[in-house]
Amino acid sequence: MNFELTKEYVTMIVTAIGQQDGAQLKSELDELFPPDIANLLYELDGSQAHYLLQLVDTEIGAEILSNIDADERTALLKDHFTSEEIAQYVDLLDSDDAVDLLNEQPIQVREEVIALLEDRDQARFILDLLHYPDDVAGGLMQKELIKVNASSTVSECVEEIRRQAEEVEKVYAVYVVDDDQKLLGIVSLKQIVLARKNTRIGNIVTDDIVFVETTRSGEEVAELMQRYDLDAIPVVNVQGRLLGRITIDDMVDFITEKAEEDLQAISGITGEAEEDDSVWELAKARLPWLVVGVVGSLMGATVIKQFENELSQMAALAAFIPIMGSTGGNVGIQTSSLIVQSLAEKSGITTGLGQRLLKISTVAALNGLIIGSLAGLYVYLIGEPQLFWVVFTSLLAVVVLASFMGTITPLLLDKVGINPAIASGPFITTANDLVGISTYFGIAHVLLHL
């Protein structure tokens, strides 16, 4: 357990593959959990990975495949697996994982694989799930669950669990439906264990439960599962009929992915870059926001060019260009990330815009006074006292303006349905750079009568 992948281990595996030493490889792989084998596959080329996968049971193989990242999986399946081979694995995957895998395939392969499935229930599940977007409850759910009628008994329920034991890996609870398949409530597995065999399910059902419709956003599902500490949440259609469930392990992956996306958005990386992507992919992921930054800075340059005259008269003015830009940027990113955070926590009452801005301006004024004084002190230290009021007033103005921008931008983006985390990154720093410089030279122009 707690397997750690080392270079030596990979070398040993690669050598064994080179020697086609199936027996040794099999005994090595027997020691590993499928997610560890998935990590091992990242270190191999496609034909090596294909060879390894053929050595393990199809069921283990399916579990390994469901643990590989989408990109790597697509590449692996594309060049090294026939549709027949893929269908064998898809037959054994949970329906949600099966749909994810199929969605990554070219449409022709997808149709071939579905046609080749031996488990016709699975094929039907997949066709049901394929038409949901992947970030709403319908796209996140799996069809595998234990469902019983309210009129059945506990022992009939146990029989149903036994019948589906292979299909439904994690049970958590049994969903109780009426004759129209409408969701009435749940009975936890613990209740099943403790109840008498002939008890009617309808008598022990908990009907006060949390469920979602297929159209609910993934973020809201995550918030609900987290708020109510749920292991699984049932998904229903508008008529209240039970369609599937979302389990917590899938939600954990969803939450982690979203957190990563936010962190990337705030750092100005587009797409879903990872350090081990190719040089070209990495350069492409960074370029858009770098260019935005450059364009913003060049607009700043144009502003500064207007004050060339003032600058030749008083070159010391240039010394405070960086502090205006960077303070604006820092304040902007701080403000917007707090707003992004409180947008993500939807459980409380929303504060009005006016109140928000008032509070944020007070905080800004407080901080502005402190850092304005610091910079003011520096002005005296370097012997440019005539710049005191220019630097002090500009910094104060920059902090307040940047706070405003940092508040309004994410709120606006959220309103129009764009991830507000994007606002917290380079966009806000670039905009505030520009605001900072313009404010500074404007104030210098007025106060210094240059």
Next chain:
Amino acid sequence: MNFELTKEYVTMIVTAIGQQDGAQLKSELDELFPPDIANLLYELDGSQAHYLLQLVDTEIGAEILSNIDADERTALLKDHFTSEEIAQYVDLLDSDDAVDLLNEQPIQVREEVIALLEDRDQARFILDLLHYPDDVAGGLMQKELIKVNASSTVSECVEEIRRQAEEVEKVYAVYVVDDDQKLLGIVSLKQIVLARKNTRIGNIVTDDIVFVETTRSGEEVAELMQRYDLDAIPVVNVQGRLLGRITIDDMVDFITEKAEEDLQAISGITGEAEEDDSVWELAKARLPWLVVGVVGSLMGATVIKQFENELSQMAALAAFIPIMGSTGGNVGIQTSSLIVQSLAEKSGITTGLGQRLLKISTVAALNGLIIGSLAGLYVYLIGEPQLFWVVFTSLLAVVVLASFMGTITPLLLDKVGINPAIASGPFITTANDLVGISTYFGIAHVLLHL
């Protein structure tokens, strides 16, 4: 279900509290889940919250308290609850939640409450847990679990579940131990449901399981639970004796909290600020990094002051100060956030520093060439062609240098045990601001012979 808190609802509750209308309030609260009542309490003052909590069953009250944020809970308990009242709730909390709550209390209250507990098992659990730091497995685990000896039968196991049904809310699996309490493996609740009553637990135990020692970091526990899709993970001591378990709902909270901390670190916010904190708390959370930014920029100002002479001769030089600073900052934050991300994903093989830097420099050079050309074009447009090589070379150098800094800083911080996300925020932008400006003026000095 899917309760949404509105201003009208809060007003209605507050009015009812004012009229001491216990009956109406009770019937309102009966409709809500405990986490929703917790959200409602945030909108009330301490004595109103105290009044409401006294209206519900102690068990519901305990669940509500375990759902309130640490800060708010501390304030609420401090002024409005006696140690006797607190002890009533602590008796009914899961041991991990009980410890969290007690850790927030002054030491005297903590000792009083522990002495007042009626459930002596709970008191022992709490004393066991109190000495673990809160971010390692020992500090995250709860003592409540179902544990049976390998020699017992399935029906004895069911009896044990029944006996502890109230204590252990979520069972997931039964932990199997030997006579020395050493963890041998688990039997899932599903297996218990499906097994025959007289089967020996030792015959159906899965012994190939993932567990952690008490000293494992929370991040590693999260990574393991996520990698292996675990609902709960057993925690053992160095001798392998079973001490407790960590359930997935607590891990989801841990993951969300860490993601929020990273986002705040990267945005230059210290502590755990939220938009609804007080003005003073918010100002304090932002000030440290703002001051770092100011100090960095003033160091930049000092550099620029050295070139006052050059600036008076060629004021247009000042126009490119912002692009150097902001590009350095943007590249730095992009690079370091990718490094932070790959540090967080520990499952693969670690790339060597040399290889990392080589790849990152290639990406940097590629992007540097593109944005350098953009800025170079602008130099011609504004009619300052003599600045072309200065701006182009400086930008290229800045991008490469910033990439280096953005790679090395988080790696270094991670080595010495500091959260590398801190490096991705204002620290890296400030440092790169300074590097950018120095590089630019250095190159200008050499190339222009001013």
